[in-house]
Amino acid sequence: MRKSRFTGCFLISIVVVAAFILQTAWAQVANTGSVLGTVMDCTGAAVPGVSITLRNRENNLTYKTLTDEAGEFRFPTATAGSYELTAERDGFKKVVHSADHISKTGKWG
Numbered sequence: 001m002r003k004s005r006f007t008g009c010f011l012i013s014i015v016v017v018a019a020f021i022l023q024t025a026w027a028q029v030a031n032t033g034s035v036l037g038t039v040m041d042c043t044g045a046a047v048p049g050v051s052i053t054l055r056n057r058e059n060n061l062t063y064k065t066l067t068d069e070a071g072e073f074r075f076p077t078a079t080a081g082s083y084e085l086t087a088e089r090d091g092f093k094k095v096v097h098s099a100d101h102i103s104k105t106g107k108w109g
Helices: 024-029
Strands: 011-017 032-040 051-056 062-066 072-079 081-088 095-102
Touching: 032 051, 032 081, 051 072, 062 072, 072 081
Parallel strands: none
Antiparallel strands: 011 032, 032 072, 051 062, 051 081, 081 095
């Protein structure tokens, strides 16, 4: 969580859904899960229209989305691995969160 005195700040809540499937019948989605989050400003208000990028640091695979009216975002099919999540919007300081490993247990970090 980073704050900027000059341009505003983002507070990002990140949840990794432990939806990693280990059954062979589901091989096409094996080892994937969801990354969900909410972006708020320093006052706790939701921030819509924030550009969110989730980049796998191991293979450089990148997912992009925008926050909705409630400040929420979702990446429904992220594979287990090491990630960097970036939030950007005009008028706010860029925020980058890193996770050394998103695992099948649903942990970010």
